[in-house]
Amino acid sequence: xxxxxxxxxxxxxxxxxxxxxxxxxxxxxxxxxxxxxxxxxxxxxxxxxxxxxxxxxxxxxxxxxxxxxxxxxxxxxxxxxxxxxxxxxxxxxxxxxxxxxxxxxxxxxxxxxxxxxxxxxxxxxxxxxxxxxxxxxxxxxxxxxxxxxxxxxxxxxxxxxxxxxxxxxxxxxxxxxxxxxxxxxxxxxxxxxxxxxxxxxxxxxxxxxxxxxxxxxxxxx
Amino acid sequence: xxxxxxxxxxxxxxxxxxxxxxxxxxxxxxxxxxxxxxxxxxxxxxxxxxxxxxxxxxxxxxxxxxxxxxxxxxxxxxxxxxxxxxxxxxxxxxxxxxxxxxxxxxxxxxxxxxxxxxxxxxxxxxxxxxxxxxxxxxxxxxxxxxxxxxxxxxxxxxxxxxxxxxxxxxxxxxxxxxxxxxxxxxxxxxxxxxxxxxxxxxxxxxxxxxxxxxxxxxxxxxxxxxxxxxxxxxxxxxxxxxxxxxxxxxxxxxxxxxxxxxxxxxxxxxxxxxxxxxxxxxxxxxxxxxxxxxxxxxxxxxxxxxxxxxxxxxxxxxxxxxxxxxxxxxxxxxxxxxxxxxx
Numbered sequence: 199x200x201x202x203x204x205x206x207x208x209x210x211x212x213x214x215x216x217x218x219x220x221x222x223x224x225x226x227x228x229x230x231x232x233x234x235x236x237x238x239x240x241x242x243x244x245x246x247x248x249x250x251x252x253x254x255x256x257x258x259x260x261x262x263x264x265x266x267x268x269x270x271x272x273x274x275x276x277x278x279x280x281x282x283x284x285x286x287x288x289x290x291x292x293x294x295x296x297x298x299x300x301x302x303x304x305x306x307x308x309x310x311x312x313x314x315x316x317x318x319x320x321x322x323x324x325x326x327x328x329x330x331x332x333x334x335x336x337x338x339x340x341x342x343x344x345x346x347x348x349x350x351x352x353x354x355x356x357x358x359x360x361x362x363x364x365x366x367x368x369x370x371x372x373x374x375x376x377x378x379x380x381x382x383x384x385x386x387x388x389x390x391x392x393x394x395x396x397x398x399x400x401x402x403x404x405x406x407x408x409x410x411x412x413x414x415x416x417x418x419x
Numbered sequence: 420x421x422x423x424x425x426x427x428x429x430x431x432x433x434x435x436x437x438x439x440x441x442x443x444x445x446x447x448x449x450x451x452x453x454x455x456x457x458x459x460x461x462x463x464x465x466x467x468x469x470x471x472x473x474x475x476x477x478x479x480x481x482x483x484x485x486x487x488x489x490x491x492x493x494x495x496x497x498x499x500x501x502x503x504x505x506x507x508x509x510x511x512x513x514x515x516x517x518x519x520x521x522x523x524x525x526x527x528x529x530x531x532x533x534x535x536x537x538x539x540x541x542x543x544x545x546x547x548x549x550x551x552x553x554x555x556x557x558x559x560x561x562x563x564x565x566x567x568x569x570x571x572x573x574x575x576x577x578x579x580x581x582x583x584x585x586x587x588x589x590x591x592x593x594x595x596x597x598x599x600x601x602x603x604x605x606x607x608x609x610x611x612x613x614x615x616x617x618x619x620x621x622x623x624x625x626x627x628x629x630x631x632x633x634x635x636x637x638x639x640x641x642x643x644x645x646x647x648x649x650x651x652x653x654x655x656x657x658x659x660x661x662x663x664x665x666x667x668x669x670x671x672x673x674x675x676x677x678x679x680x681x682x683x684x685x686x687x688x689x690x691x692x693x694x695x696x697x698x699x700x701x702x703x704x705x706x707x708x709x710x711x712x713x714x715x716x717x718x719x720x721x722x723x724x725x726x727x728x729x730x731x732x733x734x735x736x737x738x739x740x741x742x743x744x745x746x747x748x749x750x751x752x753x754x755x756x757x758x759x760x761x762x
Contacts, residue, residue, distance in 0.1 A: 258620065258623050
């Protein structure tokens, strides 16, 4: 049984996008539960991939193809999930208004998904109103704000202020990131945390959830 | 006292000039207007069209106000991408070359041997060169490849469709090669190569991929350059430095402070390559005060300037959100502390 899970995990780490489906089907045929395939093979594989990315052992192409490989496996098991999938929590991410950069945000989203979070990506050029509406609607564990420009990073503070105005600030943890952002800026605008790169964002998100046990059922989008 | 051109060529040759030179590859018209106090000046060009490459990157009149040592003209290849202008900046939002079928778009690349493309550069040099160092900005093909494919698609394709990536790189690099051969018939003094490959904490692609995909194309274009060249990338390119030096470039710019430690770079490579940069854009030049800017320039010159092989510059360029007063302070600090010998 462990052998099947190891093969799936290794397929993600070695970017074997064509082989992984066969490994997953073999695991299912051997009676391995879908939850175990997700939690003990895929999530653990992405944990290895994330750490390798953070340490500079692998780079953006390998991270992206590992995520595609994981998604190919998820497509096989999804129809067999008995109920909603369990996650550590829900994270809403987006690039703030006036800013169209998305690669950094996307990498954070991929790594959070791989680490067991449900990610709702609002895209780029998202205004404060929309962030707050989505927080109200989905009640995420974490709201992640991205900005790549000196001129757009103050918008992160505006999102936090609007959350306060709407009485939603205590409903979610706010984390921020992007090239011009630093810890001092994050503290200054009242964010709950700052991450310099995608791997650090995952570690931060894990620290900010109340427990490492699975908390949330999948949010219906 | 050296001319601007002599100063820059001296430092790129590994010798000590009269003072630390200052170059920028782009100065926005807003900053220029702030420096000049009026809008009646020969302006920089913001964006290029596929059928008309070529951009003026430095409004030359600012050299009367600040001790900037260069003017700059950009002859990068066109990029095939959707763009959107927001907040005064043009962003690439989506690459248009995703598959082999899309390669036909590259058939619309304008003829780089068409003399018409070089007329504007010729006039710019004739009218405004003076004693400045005239920079020709060209790309070797890397950034046009990933911008035309989309960064994520480029990265995925490096692993899943390497031949497609190589084909696009080859097409752009062939175009640039011809531009290099043509443009150096004009009196440019050096090349500037902005082919960014760095991310915040590491290069975007592995050193192995860089060697496999990028180095051969870059080398082909750089080998044709009969003037000194400076390579530019944002982000962290420390793991690629040996390869970059191996390409034969004389300088590396702009050493983004949030991603690279310029003192470490000087320590590791400062005797082999000239370092260009890295006055902070995220805070100092855009939101800091003239005093803070002057202090950062003084610190940088003191740390990196001794022994030569240092050119002062911003961490990227001087876009519209940079305060003109801080640019002025940068120049004042340079004139006060930048003359050799530096202690």
